[in-house]
Amino acid sequence: xxxxxxxxxxxxxxxxxxxxxxxxxxxxxxxxxxxxxxxxxxxxxxxxxxxxxxxxxxxxxxxxxxxxxxxxxxxxxxxxxxxxxxxxxxxxxxxxxxxxxxxxxxxxxxxxxxxxxxxxxxxxxxxxxxxxxxxxxxxxxxxxxxxxxxxxxxxxxxxxxxxxxxxxxxxxxxxxxxxxxxxxxxxxxxxxxxxxxxxxxxxxxxxxxxxxxxxxxxxxxxxxxxxxxxxxxxxxxxxxxxxxxxxxxxxxxxxxxxxxxxxxxxxxxxxxxxxxxxxxxxx
Amino acid sequence: xxxxxxxxxxxxxxxxxxxxxxxxxxxxxxxxxxxxxxxxxxxxxxxxxxxxxxxxxxxxxxxxxxxxxxxxxxxxxxxxxxxxxxxxxxxxxxxxxxxxxxxxxxxxxxxxxxxxxxxxxxxxxxxxxxxxxxxxxxxxxxxxxxxxxxxxxxxxxxxxxxxxxxxxxxxxxxxxxxxxxxxxxxxxxxxxxxxxxxxxxxxxxxxxxxxxxxxxxxxxxxxxxxxxxxxxxxxxxxxxxxxxxxxxxxxxxxxxxxxxxxxxxxxxxxxxxxxxxxxxxxxxxxxxxxxxxxxxxxxxxxxxxxxxxxxxxxxxxxxxxxxxxxxxxxxxxxxx
Amino acid sequence: xxxxxxxxxxxxxxxxxxxxxxxxxxxxxxxxxxxxxxxxxxxxxxxxxxxxxxxxxxxxxxxxxxxxxxxxxxxxxxxxxxxxxxxxxxxxxxxxxxxxxxxxxxxxxxxxxxxxxxxxxxxxxxxxxxxxxxxxxxxxxxxxxxxxxxxxxxxxxxxxxxxxxxxxxxxxxxxxxxxxxxxxxxxxxxxxxxxxxxxxxxxxxxxxxxxxxxxxxxxxxxxxxxxxxxxxxxxxxxxxxxxxxxxxxxxxxxxxxxxxxxxxxxxxxxxxxxxxxxxxxxxxxxxxxxxxx
Ligand SMILES: Nc1ncnc2c1ncn2[C@@H]1O[C@H](COP(=O)(O)OP(=O)(O)OP(=O)(O)O)[C@@H](O)[C@H]1O
Ligand SMILES: [Mg+2]
Numbered sequence: 001x002x003x004x005x006x007x008x009x010x011x012x013x014x015x016x017x018x019x020x021x022x023x024x025x026x027x028x029x030x031x032x033x034x035x036x037x038x039x040x041x042x043x044x045x046x047x048x049x050x051x052x053x054x055x056x057x058x059x060x061x062x063x064x065x066x067x068x069x070x071x072x073x074x075x076x077x078x079x080x081x082x083x084x085x086x087x088x089x090x091x092x093x094x095x096x097x098x099x100x101x102x103x104x105x106x107x108x109x110x111x112x113x114x115x116x117x118x119x120x121x122x123x124x125x126x127x128x129x130x131x132x133x134x135x136x137x138x139x140x141x142x143x144x145x146x147x148x149x150x151x152x153x154x155x156x157x158x159x160x161x162x163x164x165x166x167x168x169x170x171x172x173x174x175x176x177x178x179x180x181x182x183x184x185x186x187x188x189x190x191x192x193x194x195x196x197x198x199x200x201x202x203x204x205x206x207x208x209x210x211x212x213x214x215x216x217x218x219x220x221x222x223x224x225x226x227x228x229x230x231x232x233x234x235x236x237x238x239x240x241x242x243x244x245x246x247x248x249x250x251x252x253x254x255x256x257x258x259x260x261x262x263x264x265x266x267x268x269x270x271x272x273x274x275x276x277x278x279x280x281x282x283x
Numbered sequence: 284x285x286x287x288x289x290x291x292x293x294x295x296x297x298x299x300x301x302x303x304x305x306x307x308x309x310x311x312x313x314x315x316x317x318x319x320x321x322x323x324x325x326x327x328x329x330x331x332x333x334x335x336x337x338x339x340x341x342x343x344x345x346x347x348x349x350x351x352x353x354x355x356x357x358x359x360x361x362x363x364x365x366x367x368x369x370x371x372x373x374x375x376x377x378x379x380x381x382x383x384x385x386x387x388x389x390x391x392x393x394x395x396x397x398x399x400x401x402x403x404x405x406x407x408x409x410x411x412x413x414x415x416x417x418x419x420x421x422x423x424x425x426x427x428x429x430x431x432x433x434x435x436x437x438x439x440x441x442x443x444x445x446x447x448x449x450x451x452x453x454x455x456x457x458x459x460x461x462x463x464x465x466x467x468x469x470x471x472x473x474x475x476x477x478x479x480x481x482x483x484x485x486x487x488x489x490x491x492x493x494x495x496x497x498x499x500x501x502x503x504x505x506x507x508x509x510x511x512x513x514x515x516x517x518x519x520x521x522x523x524x525x526x527x528x529x530x531x532x533x534x535x536x537x538x539x540x541x542x543x544x545x546x547x548x549x550x551x552x553x554x555x556x557x558x559x560x561x562x563x564x565x566x567x568x569x570x571x572x573x574x575x576x577x578x579x580x581x582x583x584x585x586x587x588x589x590x591x592x593x594x595x596x597x598x599x600x601x602x603x604x605x606x607x608x609x610x611x612x613x614x615x616x617x618x619x
Numbered sequence: 620x621x622x623x624x625x626x627x628x629x630x631x632x633x634x635x636x637x638x639x640x641x642x643x644x645x646x647x648x649x650x651x652x653x654x655x656x657x658x659x660x661x662x663x664x665x666x667x668x669x670x671x672x673x674x675x676x677x678x679x680x681x682x683x684x685x686x687x688x689x690x691x692x693x694x695x696x697x698x699x700x701x702x703x704x705x706x707x708x709x710x711x712x713x714x715x716x717x718x719x720x721x722x723x724x725x726x727x728x729x730x731x732x733x734x735x736x737x738x739x740x741x742x743x744x745x746x747x748x749x750x751x752x753x754x755x756x757x758x759x760x761x762x763x764x765x766x767x768x769x770x771x772x773x774x775x776x777x778x779x780x781x782x783x784x785x786x787x788x789x790x791x792x793x794x795x796x797x798x799x800x801x802x803x804x805x806x807x808x809x810x811x812x813x814x815x816x817x818x819x820x821x822x823x824x825x826x827x828x829x830x831x832x833x834x835x836x837x838x839x840x841x842x843x844x845x846x847x848x849x850x851x852x853x854x855x856x857x858x859x860x861x862x863x864x865x866x867x868x869x870x871x872x873x874x875x876x877x878x879x880x881x882x883x884x885x886x887x888x889x890x891x892x893x894x895x896x897x898x899x900x901x902x903x904x905x906x907x908x909x910x911x912x
Binding site for chain 2: 015120123124126127128129130131132135136137139212213216219220223224239243246247250253254257260261264265267268269272
């Protein structure tokens, strides 16, 4: 028991650090993309098409991770892709959290018809295949960063709503809420000042998860060619392109795929790590 | 009596959900920019032609009128006519649904086998390196969605070690004797195991991609509830009766630990079916999801509606089945 | 003739921390047909001894020293599978909590007969007849119906009867009863105790009877060991013990025992000086134990 808990804690710590470092590095690369990327991500050089990464024979050391079929530098495109991925993650993640948590809090705390309406809405939303819904929304909204963010919020608010509603219901049943009611505090005041702070850790854990999901949704939409302009350096777009030339130039697919994998993994592990670290303190 | 009321209530909420889904889809796709009729006609078609076809598909009426007409048709099993494929939607959708169901069921089987085996192994060798390894695998499996697993599988087993097919449902060179769209089941029924094997080889990669996250979820939850069950007195008691650890886990702990996992599998199975949309696209698998993406790209409104409604119906029915199975399997509920 | 069960110098520790002992060099022995009471306050390690014998210690606890001899076999030297089979064939447990000791998803019949069929190779029919006979022996009115029931359909007292029947099903030569009546209400307690005693005498079973109730010991046991902090403080014959126990802690325990005539008087706490003395003895034993280990 003691021993088991000891090793568990160590593992949680390592995973928080590792994922945190990866996300930090990617965020910095995204922030300073124009400064750190060795080439312009859009410049085509048809004479330098499909150059392999540096350790493979026939490589040009100027293109560390090789070039795609149009001769664009893979590394630079990954770095600039991080910009788009992280912008989407941040904005869509937070917006989804706001909308979903707000509805969840209202449903779980007010109960009654508010709860009925919101819960029914969640049910209806859960009856759609999310990817299909996302594609449909992009078809409606048109391509572009804003459309992607709106689509993610519209699809994924239920994830927050369901969890936060349950949590708000739990908290509402606790004694501190009853005593606040007895003290005559206004209803909404209790919701914001008493219940919300106790639901916040759950929301934060979900938020990091949602950021990873946002990155994936962006990649899926780029993959189906519905994201931003097909020229812009997005990870999903690179993957889609790499998929078509996979037998001739595996690196065009493999590197963005690897980066996407590690980023999504890090977002979820970071959230889990945070939860492990703060849970015992809060509960 | 109580049971009957519960069932009726369930059916009522189910229909509310379905009608709600129909309304949302119907109105969302009417805002889609781009005229589907113009898209299907060759460039240079006259204004007149476009107007005539628009009227033919009823798209000249007001949205509410269109909705009433469409809903009336739906209740009679008529989902309208696909604009891009120029065929009735219903047979199109039903023709593709079996392919998707076979893929989803195969994925579910893989997930249950892998997840179950990992959970049992983890409990059998609890508090050892084996369990730690399984925990790590679960963590990774859970964090990475099916889309990424699919791409990783394509790189690993399609390109680096090309052992599995990564495109299509069945080898195009084969002669198909099938009369239904349930190829896998029908190939077994016809004892055509050559076809069956070809189908499985095509399905394995997409099914595995769909299965990995679910396998991780099953493994994690089942292992946790097994471990909780392993501490219970009746499990300990059965150890004193002379049974080996494997028997104790499988026949004493498992039947009681499996129930929460089962409910979870139900919900997760609907997520898995949702995942087939993009996975079918990745593997060029001719299922409903692949057709759905084409329908969106072609602005084929009746087809999109039909597909979404079928998915929604599928999801709600699966949830209903899960709830009923849960009630049947739990002896405490059964006798209450 | 050597005893049927011998526990010799047995120590068990928290896994990975050998100096943190839950059992401290425990020794005792039991002959066939004899009942040994293990008494002590909560956490003294009574259940641990029973679990160590039956090989069901929690995973966080391991035996670090000592021998257990059962019917001429050295348990500690056996392979786990062989040991389980031997225990299954010769020993049985009557658990503390009948509410959790029956598998909720199985009917009663297989829970009584599975050991007979799977481990001892009886035919299903014989096992069923034996189960009916045993349910009759534990005074269950409608054995047929009970055999087909699920645990949640039975009362606590009935479940404990079923568990007792199940324990005695294979004619065990050793029964470990771990506070078999604490989870039951008082009127049922007496019946169950009488029942255990009855079956034990009839089957000439050796028995380890765990309890914190000295009143029960005086009715059921021939000998007893008093435990404190996982250490045997005193071992003695029951009549001699009630005549005047040797150790100060035993005397304090006896003074604190509920009298049926005057239940209020039973709530006397054990004197602090006595606790200090016996704690000192435990620490002294730890000092001397495994120097240099
Ligand atoms: N799973 C476990 N892991 C670690 N230590 C344990 C575990 N179970 C019990 N212990 C420790 O072992 C010691 C003896 O416990 P045991 O269960 O034998 O007490 P007991 O005498 O049976 O008490 P009670 O009358 O409450 O049943 C206790 O100090 C307890 O803290
Ligand atoms: Mg105990």
